Amino acid sequence: MTPSAAVTAPKPAGPLREIRGPSAYGGGPRRFLNLTWMIASTEFRLSYFGSALGYLWSLMRPLLFFGVLYLVFSQVLRFGGGIKAYPVLLLLNIVLFSFFSEATQASVTSVINRENLVRKMHFPRMVIPLATVLTGILNLALNLVAVVVFMLLYGLPVRWTWLLLPLIIVPLIMLTAGVAMLLSSLYVRFRDVAPIWSVVVQLLFYASPVLYVATTITHLGNRVVEQILLSSPLAVLLEQARRWIVDPTAPGAIESTGGWELFLIPVAAFVAVCALGLWVFNREAPRIAELL
């Protein structure tokens, strides 16, 4: 057998392209979106179609959590009496906050969990944390259906401002994605990010107006602490959701942070988190496969 005889001068398929190694994005937007959707939807199917009760479990989690909190705070501690439609607000807050906490916590280990993929395939690395967030979004969408049903059953009057909900959801998703990118890339280097973040999420739960509302905070007495709590992007989003969805007489985001000037603090924090997440992930992406 003379191997060289087999060469029949085939032409190269297309022009030479530079291979620059892995990156956060790149490889075309279509492929990026297809891939993110594929990973997120298979993940979503995997978590619900595997068990007998399927999706019901995903619905049960926030509902059970809501049930417990409602019993403890509203019935036992007699809390929330002065808040209009407190049960509805509580459920909405829990669903929104759960999306943030579950998506970010799942994203921490997301890159490491897909080590197999990262070490063997070339693809935009950002797909992984974003797909984790997208799985959370699918959950959130289904849970919001439950919230709407609950709102109608509760007898909340239908208002056109309900249509503004995407203006809450979209920034919430962006914030979650920013945190997800930051955490997933940091976790590759520092393995204690996971336990640290689970504590931080606990803290955020009580530091954000989930169980209470912005006006409750203003009873604290310490101006600085009040301002910090009210200026977190999460607090702003939850407060605005309350005004648009549950109670039009509630102060809303701008008023509760204390006016236009002070409202720039949460906006800046929001932009900073998103930018930091993007920057760190982008910086780490080319080397993730080597650090695994």
Add this chain to the structure above:
Amino acid sequence: MNEGNATVEIAGVHKTFRIPKQHVHTLKERALHPFRRTEFIGLEALRDISFQIGAGEFFGIVGRNGSGKSTLLKLLAGIYRADGGSIKVAGRLAPFIELGVGFNPDLTAVDNVVLNAVMMGLSPREARARFDDVIAFAELGAFLDMKLKNYSSGMQVRLAFSVMVQADADVLLIDEVLAVGDAAFQQKCFDAFYRLRDEGKTIILVTHDMEIVERFCHRALLLNAGAIEQIGPPGKVSRRYLELNFEHMETELPTGSRATAAKVSDAWVGDEDGRRLDAVSPGERLVLNVELDVRERIETPTLVVWLETREGVRLFFASSLETGPPPDAFEPGERVHLRVRFANALRAGRYYIGASLGRAAPADDIVFYHPHAGDFTVTGDETYGLLMLEHEVELELDRGLERTPR
């Protein structure tokens, strides 16, 4: 090779891994020692690598463990980023690295195959259209809805290989696929290699198996300690590779080896005119040559040579005793050359030449032993069986027998 034909172009590529001396794995340690500078050891995996691969070339990359083969492949696949130099590839690339293509063990074969195709740049619809071919090639039709973690490792490799072969890529990167899998799978790989080669695909194969390199590759590249040692015809490259390994074996002989009394200076297979051959055909008249440098006085020596397979199955022995009674002694500094003429009955494959030296006095024992003193390849497409015995076949049909009634 003409410039315009290049499908892969690598110019001046460097890659250094930074290995930290103490691994800081937690934020806690970072926070406790904020000013401690982490020291790194630079591990130079690849140095100044430049070469081109033409369209339709079957290109082998060989080298000892740690020579940088896999790093080079990962750079090509876009999994690592090069520190310097440029890598250019024309067309779509399908990698097969570390025995897989990145499957998720919790998903079924269906989901994995589609996901993988999307990862390589196909749309989900195109990916589903391709699915049947992949499964047919992998012969896994009965296990489609099983989660991949329930597959045997052989089945997983089969599926991964099938995904890569059916990806319709222009350039295939294949890392050590033949190290696993049973004979049937290996045969399937070989068939696929032949087919892809005939289709004009560019194939880059990383392997330790010189037999494969000589059988399939148009050209090969030998890496040694991160640099190009040799690039050229597979026969030449594989010879150099064996030399490199051989130098290595001087210090680290295979288990059971003894090397103080003598040293193999050469062991090879040649033709009857004394020409050295690396690849021979079945049926050829051959001469097995073993040359030993004697280092210690060996009384009443007997030199035994043999052929064995890669698996260590010994196929044939010949002894210096067949020439008559042993000489009184071999003295230090002498060179012994044993020739064994034989008609090659071996089928295609790679075979090793073993040699041992025994003595009758002062004690009856073996003073030198080396199972891999040399090796050679028998070429041919027929890989069934080990031996090609001289034979005749007769077929007789007896139609007179009664058939069993239904």
